[in-house]
Amino acid sequence: MTIDSTNIEIKNLCVIPARGGSKRIPGKNIKDFCGKPIIAYSIEAAIKSALFEHIVVSTDSEEIAEVAIKHGAEVPFLRPKELSDDFTPTRPVVNHAISEVTKIYNRPYFVCCLYSTAPFIRTEDLVKGYNYVFNNDIDFAFSVTSYAFPIQRALKLSDEGYVVMFQPEHLLTRSQDLEEAYHDAGQFYWGKTSSFMDNRLTYESKSVPIILPRRLVQDLDTMEDWERAIYMYKAMKACEL
Numbered sequence: 001m002t003i004d005s006t007n008i009e010i011k012n013l014c015v016i017p018a019r020g021g022s023k024r025i026p027g028k029n030i031k032d033f034c035g036k037p038i039i040a041y042s043i044e045a046a047i048k049s050a051l052f053e054h055i056v057v058s059t060d061s062e063e064i065a066e067v068a069i070k071h072g073a074e075v076p077f078l079r080p081k082e083l084s085d086d087f088t089p090t091r092p093v094v095n096h097a098i099s100e101v102t103k104i105y106n107r108p109y110f111v112c113c114l115y116s117t118a119p120f121i122r123t124e125d126l127v128k129g130y131n132y133v134f135n136n137d138i139d140f141a142f143s144v145t146s147y148a149f150p151i152q153r154a155l156k157l158s159d160e161g162y163v164v165m166f167q168p169e170h171l172l173t174r175s176q177d178l179e180e181a182y183h184d185a186g187q188f189y190w191g192k193t194s195s196f197m198d199n200r201l202t203y204e205s206k207s208v209p210i211i212l213p214r215r216l217v218q219d220l221d222t223m224e225d226w227e228r229a230i231y232m233y234k235a236m237k238a239c240e241l
Contacts, residue, residue, distance in 0.1 A: 012130065013108035013193075014052040015097040016042055016073065018116035019084045020061030024222055029059075029116045030067045031226075034233050038220075039064070039116040040071040046114060047072050049123045051130055054105065057116070058097045060084035076104055094196055110134065111196055113189040119233055120216040121187050129190040129210045139195035139205035143185035145217040150178040182209060185217045 018039055022028035030037040039057070046055045057068035058079050065075040077100045083093050094113045101108065110133055112126065125143060132141035152170040155163050165171060170178065188210075189202060215236065218229040 010053045010101070010106045010108040012052045012110045012112065013098065013101055014046045014055040014112045014114055015094050016046070016055065016057045016068070016114050016116050017090055017093045017097075018057050018059045018061075018064050018068065019079065019088075019093075020059065020064055021084070021086075023086070025220065025226055028220065029061075029064055033119050033226075034230060034237075037067050037071070038119055039068060041119040042114050042116055042121055043068065043071045043073045045118075045121045045123050045126060046112075049126045049130075051126065052112070053108075054101060056097055056101060058093055076100065091196070091199060095199075098193060098196060108193050111191055111193050113191075113196075115186055115188065117220045118187045119229065120218070120236070122216070125210055125212065126188060126190075129188060132208050132210070133190045133192060136208070137206070138208055139200050140189055140191040140202050140207040141210055142189040142202060142207065143187040143212050143217075144182040144209040145185045145212045145214050147181045147183060148214060150175055151181040152178045182211070185212050186219060187212070187217075 016039065018029040020029070025031065029039050033041070043055060046052055055073045057065065057073045057075050059065055059068065059075065060079040060081065065078065068075055079093065079096065083096055090113060094111065098108070098111060110130065112129070114121070114126075129141040129143070132138060152167045152173065154166045156166055158164050195205065215232065218232055219225050220229060
């Protein structure tokens with residue numbers, strides 16, 4: 001992990017958070033996904049985009065660091081223990097990485113937080129997100145996708161165990177008349193360095209969505225999620241043949 005500390009201008013920094021110690025999917029960040037460690041997909045997409053002076057993996061694990069470097073990322077520091085437990089949110093990790101990179105190289109203008117478990121990541125979406133933050137007065141551009149079913153028709157269980165609607169006023173509303181809703185796709189977050197470091201909220205700041213098709217979005221929190229993602233990935237690749 002030799003560091004070239006030449007004080008050069010950094011326009012764009014990519015930060016890939018990847019701590020060790022995943023509980024529900026052991027070794028998740030470097031677990032084999034269709035032929036290579038899952039973190040490799042994020043690193044390779046970042047490299048292919050040609051947007052970044054530095055692609056830095058923030059990890060507390062020497063093993064993850066070794067895999068990340070092998071696939072073309074940098075690991076110029078190891079993440080401290082206080083930012084590596086099960087309850088640490090992403091923002092402090094990204095801000096720590098920005099601070100460390102600023103010490104070693106220089107302060108970047110723009111930062112992209114790219115998750116390590118994003119095998120469906122597309123270079124064109126990274127480029128689109130960058131173009132939004134570069135060309136507009138906004139704080140963040142991040143990946144979202146639409147819900148497959150109207151959220152206004154969501155159901156819950158009452159205290160008695162009966163099914164009730166969250167919004168019963170929409171019981172008879174036609175689906176096409178309900179407003180479409182979106183959720184975070186969990187792939188990437190582009191932003192100004194100042195927006196990250198000032199802790200501006202992603203959902204409440206001036207943020208724009210990079211809307212992804214649902215076929216490219218899958219959470220990876222459980223083994224069931226992982227298996228589903230493999231089926232999705234193989235189907236996607238088969239369609240490209």
